Amino acid sequence: MGALTDKYCIVGVGETPHMRPSNRTTLSMACEAVKKAMADAGLEPRDVDGMTSYQAGDSTTSNHVATSLGMRLNYSVDIFGGGSSTEALIGNTIGLLEAGYCKTMVIFRSMNGRSGRRMGGQAPSGPVPPTRAAEDNQFMMPWGWTSPAQRFGMSAMRYLRDTGTTTKSLAEIAVAHRYHASLNPKAVMRHPITIDDHQNSRWVVKPLRLLDCCLETDVSACLIVTSRERAYDLRQPPVFIMGGTGRTMAPNSAWNYSRPEIHYVAGNYGRNRLFGMAGISQKDVNLISCYDAFTFTTLIQLEAYGFCGKGEAGEFVKGGRLQIDHELPSNLSGGHLSEGYTHGVSMVIENVRQLRHRADDACPGWAEGTHSYDRQAGCRQVKDARIAACLGWGTETMSSSAILRGIAA
Amino acid sequence: MATAREKPRPLIDNLTRPFWEAAREHRLVIQRCQDCRYFNHPPRSVCNACHSAALTFEPVSGRGTIYSFSVMYQPNVAGFGDELPYLNILVELEEQPQLFLVSNLSEVQREQVRIGGQVEVYFEDVDAELTLPKFRLIA
Numbered sequence: 001m002g003a004l005t006d007k008y009c010i011v012g013v014g015e016t017p018h019m020r021p022s023n024r025t026t027l028s029m030a031c032e033a034v035k036k037a038m039a040d041a042g043l044e045p046r047d048v049d050g051m052t053s054y055q056a057g058d059s060t061t062s063n064h065v066a067t068s069l070g071m072r073l074n075y076s077v078d079i080f081g082g083g084s085s086t087e088a089l090i091g092n093t094i095g096l097l098e099a100g101y102c103k104t105m106v107i108f109r110s111m112n113g114r115s116g117r118r119m120g121g122q123a124p125s126g127p128v129p130p131t132r133a134a135e136d137n138q139f140m141m142p143w144g145w146t147s148p149a150q151r152f153g154m155s156a157m158r159y160l161r162d163t164g165t166t167t168k169s170l171a172e173i174a175v176a177h178r179y180h181a182s183l184n185p186k187a188v189m190r191h192p193i194t195i196d197d198h199q200n201s202r203w204v205v206k207p208l209r210l211l212d213c214c215l216e217t218d219v220s221a222c223l224i225v226t227s228r229e230r231a232y233d234l235r236q237p238p239v240f241i242m243g244g245t246g247r248t249m250a251p252n253s254a255w256n257y258s259r260p261e262i263h264y265v266a267g268n269y270g271r272n273r274l275f276g277m278a279g280i281s282q283k284d285v286n287l288i289s290c291y292d293a294f295t296f297t298t299l300i301q302l303e304a305y306g307f308c309g310k311g312e313a314g315e316f317v318k319g320g321r322l323q324i325d326h327e328l329p330s331n332l333s334g335g336h337l338s339e340g341y342t343h344g345v346s347m348v349i350e351n352v353r354q355l356r357h358r359a360d361d362a363c364p365g366w367a368e369g370t371h372s373y374d375r376q377a378g379c380r381q382v383k384d385a386r387i388a389a390c391l392g393w394g395t396e397t398m399s400s401s402a403i404l405r406g407i408a409a
Numbered sequence: 410m411a412t413a414r415e416k417p418r419p420l421i422d423n424l425t426r427p428f429w430e431a432a433r434e435h436r437l438v439i440q441r442c443q444d445c446r447y448f449n450h451p452p453r454s455v456c457n458a459c460h461s462a463a464l465t466f467e468p469v470s471g472r473g474t475i476y477s478f479s480v481m482y483q484p485n486v487a488g489f490g491d492e493l494p495y496l497n498i499l500v501e502l503e504e505q506p507q508l509f510l511v512s513n514l515s516e517v518q519r520e521q522v523r524i525g526g527q528v529e530v531y532f533e534d535v536d537a538e539l540t541l542p543k544f545r546l547i548a
Contacts, residue, residue: 120485131417131487138419139451140511142541144489145497146417150479154499158477161524203494206480255451257499257509262477 002243002277008094009231009238010404011104012041012224013349018188018340021115022218027060029220030110031068037222042235043104048224050075050102052092054085054343058117059110075102081247082119083291084394085109086223086344087402088246093225103226109345110220118216120147136255148293149213151256153205155396156296159263160207165314167207170295171198173330174211174337176322177292181334183324183361183380188215189338212295214336221345223352237369237408239355242387243277244402245270253397266399267304267391274305274389278403282307285403286385287354288328289347291393292335298322301391305401324375329382332359344392348402351388355406357381369408416488418539424452427466432540435532438466439508448505471530473502473544476509478522496522500544515545522546 014036016022016029030053038048051062051073062076075096079085086107093105113119133141140146159165175195181187193211201210231238248270251259275281282305290298299313307328308316322330333339333350340346353359357369362378365371371381385406392400421429431438440452443465447458455462475498482494489495496519502508514522515531527548533541 132420133417134420134422136451137417138421138425141417141486142419142539143497143511143513143543144416144481144486144492144495145479145511146486147483149483150481150497153479154477154497157479158499158524161477203480203482205483206494252457255509257476257507259507262499 001279004094004098005242005277005279006240006405007228008097008225008241009228010223010241010352011226011231011234011236011238012037012043013222013352014040015221015342015346015349016219017186018217018219020188020217022112024218025060026058026110026112026220027064027068029218030060030065030108030222033108033110033220033222034065034069034106037106037224040236041224043224045069045071048104048106049073050093050096050105051108052076052089052105053078053108053110054081054089055109055111056080056082056117058112065108073102075105082343082394083293084247084344084392084398084400086348087244087390087392087400090223090225090241090348090402091244091246091400094241097225097227104230105225106222107225107345108220108222109343111343112218113341114216115218120149147205149205149208151395152294152296153208155262155300156294157207159296159300162263163311163314167209168195168199169299169314169317170212171195172317172320173292173295173298173322174198176320177331177335177337179323180329180332180380181338183375183378184333184339185360185362187334187339188217189334208294208296214293215338215341217340219340219342219346221342221349223345223348236358237356237406239352240405242279242403242405243274244400245274246400247394247398248273248400250397256396259397262396263300265300265304265396267301267401270399270401271305274401274403280387280403285328285387285389287332287351287382288330288389288391289335289351290330290391291344291347292331292337293393295337297393298330301393301399304399305389305391324380324382332380332382348390351390351404354382354385355388355404355408357385357406357408414488417486424454428452431466432532432542435540437469437471437530437542439469439502439504440464441467448508450508450510469502469504473500473528475499475522475524475526475528476501477524478514498522498528498544500528510542513543515543518546
């Protein structure tokens, strides 16, 4: 068990609608997301004295958001990063709260991920403008190799070859996450898809097809963390932070490929710390969020975090195992593949809602925790959800994670 | 090539200049530690293996194996629109395990690409200032 296991809780969550485009500033969206999370928790601006965010030079900062909302912060730091940042900042936050730097802390991401700066550098309207590739990028971009799909596609190709996995296993992940999106009124892509739909979708970067790739959306999303003593007085059932890891590296992290096996990704180096700190095993986990920038990133993380053996993920995901009412439901909101794109924070938000038994679905009583579990009627609450693992991904060589526990089941 | 000027170009710095200058002369050189003989690519300020700063560039054979590849269909990258779909390969040079270069495979051999394919370097002069090492299949 970790020294701080269960001492801190996620008490508020909120987000703006996923838009393409938002026609808003990242400051405007962030203020809305933070206000919603405060309302969700039952907190006032004067109750929040810490704020942190992550961004890639594409967003507003904590001091602007706090100023707009009338907060005076005792702690504010914004970090650089995309995927893998959310769980890392949860780790930072509980350390800061324990040390007394602040009492209640907001974690947010705000991004015009479609209409503003797009991943891989693509401009909103088309190809990237001419660019000079600096540092390690000069050994990649001049050969036309610039985007996350290209990077991860290279790893996926080798993985498929080494393990005999086929792209039908990738399709299983696309189908599962889309099915969950079909039960999520907030999701951008809600029509269910089949394995064949995936197999017939166009190539983006072989071996990745269109339905292997996440969406790009404009959105802000927010979590609020405080001590369990404060959490007990707030509006929602608390969700306890059991353990986690922050941007755990694989060796030679800067150059993505110089390590013994291209698909032995960073989560392999973090999983014993994660489960050791949480004091549980993989078998205790009821649901996961598994970072789905691409179907492949979900697939490889299942191995990295020990939910199946090395090379076995392709078989593991078959038969709908990642779908609700099956063994290991994944990305219950639809994830980045089908709900929308937040660089990870929305996946943690969904896990919080699931652990409260308050998934915001079609059930009339969801806000009070009353669910029908009737999927035909649009219920996406996982029955008896107690423990969720959040498996974040930055690159093959960088991963963060968190295990959360609810008491509302 | 009409689109060469639009393509991403290297921002050459003091650390990487020997690689690019050798490429201009159609030679492939890789940074090597003079203490432990480990090859480092991309070039580093200190050796990845032993942390020595005694690093110089040495010629390599230019032969290697295709460790993996991907085929780009998306018109994301300025200057590459006319070449879609194009092939990126990760070449493991024969001098050292996991000594990887990202490059392209010769256009005419696109259909023959396979993991494990043996390749050798050739040089494509983009313009007067820039030459890119690329690879062709030899087996």
